[in-house]
Amino acid sequence: MATEVYHRLREQMDQYSTGFPASESGVELKILEKLYTEEDAEIYLDLSMLLEAPDAFAARTGRSPEAMVEKLEDMAKRGLLFRHTKNGTRRYSAIPFVIGSYEFQLGRMDKELAELTNAYMEEAFLSGMGNNVPPLRTIPVGKSVDITNKVAAYEDAKAIIHAKDKIAVANCICRTQRGLLEKGCDKPKEVCLLFGSHADYYVENKIARYIDQEEACAILDKCEAAGLVNQPANMVNPGGMCNCCGDCCGVLRALNMLPNPGELVHNRYWAVVDPEECTACETCLDRCQMNAIEIGDAAVVDHARCIGCGLCVTTCPVDAIRLEEKPKVLQVPPPASGQELMAITAERRGTSLVPLKMQEK
Missing domain, CATH: 1.10.10 (Arc Repressor Mutant, subunit A)
Structure with missing residues (x-):
């Protein structure tokens, strides 16, 4: 005891x-x-x-x-x-x-x-995380957002990278843990990015290595190709950035337990399908980590479940899916800092x- x-x-x-x-x-x-x-x-x-x-x-x-x-x-x-x-x-x-x-x-x-x-x-x-402010914030894959839309720097993963002078990369703890239990997946593992003093902490503890901005951006491209959700810490100036899968990530697993994860994450976008263009090929089903898509005559997105990651957009073979801004009332900007997030x-x-x-x- x-x-x-x-x-x-x-x-x-x-x-x-x-x-x-x-x-x-x-x-x-x-x-x-x-x-x-x-x-x-x-x-x-x-x-x-x-x-x-x-x-x-x-x-x-x-x-x-x-x-x-x-x-x-x-x-x-x-x-x-x-x-x-x-x-x-x-x-x-x-x-x-x-x-x-x-x-x-x-x-x-x-x-x-x-x-x-x-x-x-x-x-x-x-099960208790549904009542909390999420510690991570989903932001869209850069290629999934129309270039005519003005995207804030905190909603652009590569803009976050280019603003950082000190970057390190570490293995994903969630995929490491689940792999030990043979419950993991085959997604890339060395994909967690740390910035500033957080990068120093990880490197000093010998669990990460320093990298430059070019390698960090290449890691983001690899993660997008592998269907990983980009999730920096939920603040304007994050100390870290995860690239997550629904199989292993604690945050995504918690969100998946909810009927309305899209409402909890307070992100800016959700996916919209053009039913006239959609061929119901089901490519998007494999990319969606939130089970937010159903296929009938065409794909249908459940906006209560969509977290706006954009992974379904970048692989649609007929460009039938796009990210669209949510109504302003559903958009909540991230806290300014970690201290504000905690408060x-x-x-x-x-x-x-x-x-x-x-x-x-």
């Missing part, structure tokens, strides 16, 4: 991002026990999501500065904290489960952890970004 500190750790992690809800089986506590020692858990409970240097954290919590330099770095190396390095100075913060410690287990994911996280996703985590999500979930221990003082 898990000790009390792991229950407190779960409760704290449930405050952040998409949460970390309790399950009936308690499998989430087994995940925490595998990842965190009791000392790790106590330290996490004293941290916040604001970056803090080891000496400042030690002074605030009455711990040894020398010990905290070593301990916080050790936890960051194990994917339990975020590390930000600037001018040789390292600062650390608590992280959510998603996007956070789950993704950061890329270099440590083994079959046992894959089984535990898969069980937890299916029992409790995925909006916490408000919607009725949680707080202030650590529970700090609220008690």
Whole structure:
């Protein structure tokens, strides 16, 4: 049976991002026990999501500065904290489960952890994401949008790439995890892009490699050809960009459980079919990750399910599908920053970004 500190750790992690809800089986506590020692858990409970240097954290919590330099770095190396390095100075913060410690287990994911996280996703985590602000934002494949439409930079994957000075690429944690369970797919794996301090974190932890803008754009082209959905972090200036499949991606799997995923993602576009041009060839069925298309005499798109990725558009052999702007009332611009995203999500979930221990003082 898990000790009390792991229950407190779960409760704290449930405050952040998409949460970390309790399950009936308690499998989430087994995940925490595998990842965190009791000392790790106590330290996490004293941290916040604001970056803090080891000496400042030690002074605030009455711990040894020398010990905290070593301990916080050790936890960051194990994917339990975020590390930000600037001018040789390292600062650390608590992280959510998603996007956070789950993704950061890329270099440590083994079959046992894959089984535990898969069980937890299916029992409790995925079903709870429908009430949240999605941590990722679907944007359309560039070639799927008519060039006469003015596209904001945050809706253009290659524009995001060209705005980044520091880029790294890592394997997809979702396909890595599902592959260990022989439940994965054969889609490309080294396709997750990280930017700025997130790129540094992944490379410092030896789970990614730096690349240039040209290679990053080539990866986007490969992902489009493979039918992967482009999903940067849900903010104007994202720290990362995923390329996802409905078989493995936790976000897409959660959306697929809903009757109206297209309404939740708040994207700008949805697919529209010209029934006069459509030959009902079914090519688009294989490309759609949301089961949003049915074929009769012609393809029909369920707009409640369409997330506007554009994958069906780029392979239609007769150009019968296009992306069309949704009504303005259905369009919701992304938050300006990760901090704003966290604040909006916490408000919607009725949680707080202030650590529970700090609220008690």
